Structure formats: structure tokens, C-alpha cells
Amino acid sequence: MREGEKKMFIKEKVAYNKDRTESVVLRFMKEFHITDHNGNTIKPGQETGCTPFHIRGYFNKQNFFDFGEFDTVKEAREFLESIHRKF
Numbered sequence: 001m002r003e004g005e006k007k008m009f010i011k012e013k014v015a016y017n018k019d020r021t022e023s024v025v026l027r028f029m030k031e032f033h034i035t036d037h038n039g040n041t042i043k044p045g046q047e048t049g050c051t052p053f054h055i056r057g058y059f060n061k062q063n064f065f066d067f068g069e070f071d072t073v074k075e076a077r078e079f080l081e082s083i084h085r086k087f
Contacts, residue, residue: 015057015083018068026086029057029065034076047073055080 013026034042036050053076055067067083070076 013086015067015086017066018070018079022065024057024065026057026083028059030059032057032080032083034073034080042073042076055083057083 056064
């Protein structure tokens with residue numbers, strides 16, 4: 001680095017999966033879904049489905065980041081809300 005230059009660091013907002021073993025930069029996520037184990041999206045107000053439930057953050061229509069497996073829709077929604085608070 002030359003004299004007089006400043007280091008520029010961009011702080012990225014990152015979210016971890018449930019087990020904190022993987023992470024993703026949130027600005028690349030286009031949308032989020034709570035799904036059952038068959039991949040069916042759980043609609044707002046829907047409390048049933050085939051357990052376990054997953055939160056998926058989509059980069060595009062085919063590629064997603066799986067935030068983890070949850071026993072209940074309520075648990076998945078609370079985790080998803082914590083991700084939304086990071087934005």
C-alpha cells in the first residue's frame with residue numbers, strides 16, 4: 001500500500017446455517033422459502049406439512065443455500081426472522 005492510501009473494507013452481511021458450519025453472503029440471496037422435506041413451500045399461516053422443515057435461500061431458480069433442518073414451522077419462521085433482521 002502506498003503512502004496516503006486508505007484501506008477500504010466492505011463489511012458484508014453474512015448468515016450462518018443452523019449448525020454454524022456454513023455461511024452465505026446475504027446480498028446474493030434473491031428470496032427465501034420454508035419447505036417441507038419434499039421441497040413443498042410452506043405458505044404463510046400453514047402450520048402443517050411433512051417434517052422436518054428447511055429454510056432455503058435462493059440465488060436463482062435452481063441454486064439455493066440450505067439454512068438447516070427444523071422440527072416445527074414456528075422454529076423455522078423464528079430462524080428466518082433472525083436472517084431478515086440482518087438486512
